Amino acid sequence: MSKILPAGTPAPDFTLRVTPDQTLSLKELRGRPVILAFYPADWSPVCGDQMALYNEVLPEFHRFNAELLGISVDGVWCHAAFSHDHNLHFPLLADFEPKGAVAKLYGVYRDGEGVSERALFVVDKSGTISWSYLSPVAVNPGADGILEALENLPK
Amino acid sequence: MAKLKVPVSPADHAQGPADAPVTLVEYGDYECPYCGRAYPVVKALQKRLGKQLRFVFRNFPLRETHHHAEAAAETAEFAATQDKFWEMHDLIYENQQDLSDELLSDLAKRLKLDATDLARALETGEFAERVQKDFSGGVRSGVNGTPTFFINGQRHDADFELETLARAISEALP
Numbered sequence: 001m002s003k004i005l006p007a008g009t010p011a012p013d014f015t016l017r018v019t020p021d022q023t024l025s026l027k028e029l030r031g032r033p034v035i036l037a038f039y040p041a042d043w044s045p046v047c048g049d050q051m052a053l054y055n056e057v058l059p060e061f062h063r064f065n066a067e068l069l070g071i072s073v074d075g076v077w078c079h080a081a082f083s084h085d086h087n088l089h090f091p092l093l094a095d096f097e098p099k100g101a102v103a104k105l106y107g108v109y110r111d112g113e114g115v116s117e118r119a120l121f122v123v124d125k126s127g128t129i130s131w132s133y134l135s136p137v138a139v140n141p142g143a144d145g146i147l148e149a150l151e152n153l154p155k
Numbered sequence: 156m157a158k159l160k161v162p163v164s165p166a167d168h169a170q171g172p173a174d175a176p177v178t179l180v181e182y183g184d185y186e187c188p189y190c191g192r193a194y195p196v197v198k199a200l201q202k203r204l205g206k207q208l209r210f211v212f213r214n215f216p217l218r219e220t221h222h223h224a225e226a227a228a229e230t231a232e233f234a235a236t237q238d239k240f241w242e243m244h245d246l247i248y249e250n251q252q253d254l255s256d257e258l259l260s261d262l263a264k265r266l267k268l269d270a271t272d273l274a275r276a277l278e279t280g281e282f283a284e285r286v287q288k289d290f291s292g293g294v295r296s297g298v299n300g301t302p303t304f305f306i307n308g309q310r311h312d313a314d315f316e317l318e319t320l321a322r323a324i325s326e327a328l329p
Contacts, residue, residue, distance in 0.1 A: 049300065055219050057294050087219045139312055142157060142299035 002107040004119055004134045011036075011123040014102045016093040017076050024069070024091060027127070033066040033153055034123040035146055038108050040115040040137060042074045042082035042092075050118070050140045055088050057143045064150040066122075069093055073100050073115055108134065122149040157297025157310035163211050168240045170201065171209035177307055177327050179320075180211045182293040184301040185228060185247045186221035186254055193302045193315050194248040200320060207328065212244060214289040215301050223254045225286065230259045232282035233273050239266050 005011075011034075015025040026034065039050055051070050054061075061068050070092040074082070079092040095102045095116065103109040103116035110117055118135040131149035135141035163169065163178055181197065183190040201208055214232075216224035227247050234243035246262045247254065256277075263273045276282060293303070297310055304311040304320065307327045313319050 052217060052220050053300055056217055056290075060291070060294065089219075140299035142297040143294050144157060144160075144297040147295065 002104065002109075004107045004117070004132055005121070005129055007129055007131055009129045011121065011127050011129050012102075012105045013127075014105065016071070016095060016102060018091045018093055019080065020076050024093060026123070029067050030127055031125050033064055033125055033130075033150060035061060035066055035068045035150075036071060036106070036121040036123065037068065038071045038103055038106070038116040038119040038121075040110070040113075040118060041072055042078050049086070051082075051088060051092070052086050053140065054143060055086065055090065057147075058089055060143070060147060061150070064153070066150055071095050071102060071116065073103070110137070120146060122146060122153070124153055157299075159305045159308040159310075160296040161292035162308075163209075167211045167213065168235060168244070169209055169211045170241060172206055173209065175209035176207055176329055177204070177324050178209045178211060179324065180213060180305040182213050182215035182289070182296075182298045182301060182303045182305075184214075184216050184221055184224045185231070185251065186224040187217065187301040188251070189300075189315075190302045191248055191251045193304075194245075196315055196317050196320060199317050200324065203321065204324065208324070213293060214286045215293045215298055215303070216286065216290065217301060223256070223259075225283070226256060226259060226277055227254060228286045228289075229277055229280070229282040230263065230273060232285050233276050234263070234266060234268060237268060239268065242266050 013027050015023050018024045054068060068090045073095050075096045076094045079094055083092055100109045100116060108117040108119035118137050120133045120141060121129055122131040124130045130153060133145050159180060197210060201210060214228040216228045218225050231240055231243045234240050243266060250258055260270045263270045304315060306323055311323055
């Protein structure tokens with residue numbers, strides 16, 4: 001089992017699908033902080049859903065000019081339905097083919113289950129990981145750690 | 156382990172003695188069905204623990220998911236200005252399945268509050284800042300959904316069944 005990439009590591013670049021006909025590369029967002037939120041699966045059956053929470057906290061992330069990307073192994077159509085249902089205002093990336101490749105790159109893939117960990121990264125504007133956090137998979141990590149990491153970024 | 160970053164203060168809505176050995180803080184959303192399920196659980200805890208427990212409710216409306224959560228939170232804050240926070244809080248949860256703008260107005264009338272004043276307050280967002288302050292403080296404290304409970308300032312990560320919460324609270328008792 002690989003280890004989660006720590007702070008100080010250059011964030012590996014990737015290109016993933018955001019919608020059936022659109023892709024997004026991490027390097028396109030260079031120049032502003034990026035939050036990568038890996039999570040196991042769409043449609044977790046609680047109001048405590050992590051993505052729904054981040055959707056509510058989005059204005060606070062934007063105060064730091066930060067971009068939030070949700071990443072799971074679900075496919076684009078699944079993401080589209082989930083995003084629509086939850087009225088999400090940020091992109092969900094499909095780490096679908098080859099499955100979990102980006103999660104593996106960041107050291108947050110759960111081999112046995114075939115899903116990613118619940119893991120958070122804050123990438124600074126020059127593309128270096130400035131904070132990373134691996135949450136117990138059953139515990140929604142909330143947003144406090146992300147906000148603290150954004151606050152600690154050099155101005 | 157996430158900790159409550161905003162200490163309980165006189166600005167909070169609290170039930171039970173200020174010097175109770177245990178303070179239970181709930182961050183809740185009036186439209187969230189899980190909060191609806193937690194409502195009788197908290198009542199049962201209060202009954203069982205009496206003066207040993209202080210209960211504080213803070214707003215955490217998930218506005219994008221629950222379209223009446225914000226209005227409901229502001230309605231309870233409106234009621235609070237006339238010392239009727241808890242009456243309104245209880246009535247909203249007891250009628251949660253029918254939550255609507257109309258219901259909020261009816262509940263105000265039932266508590267002999269001025270429904271016109273309420274409508275104006277909701278329209279101007281008079282209590283929006285207060286609700287937002289609760290929400291932001293909750294985010295900073297690691298609130299990760301609704302309901303989120305804190306027992307003496309520590310986030311309770313287990314479920315909120317009566318016996319689970321009761322056990323966690325008894326462990327926090329000195």
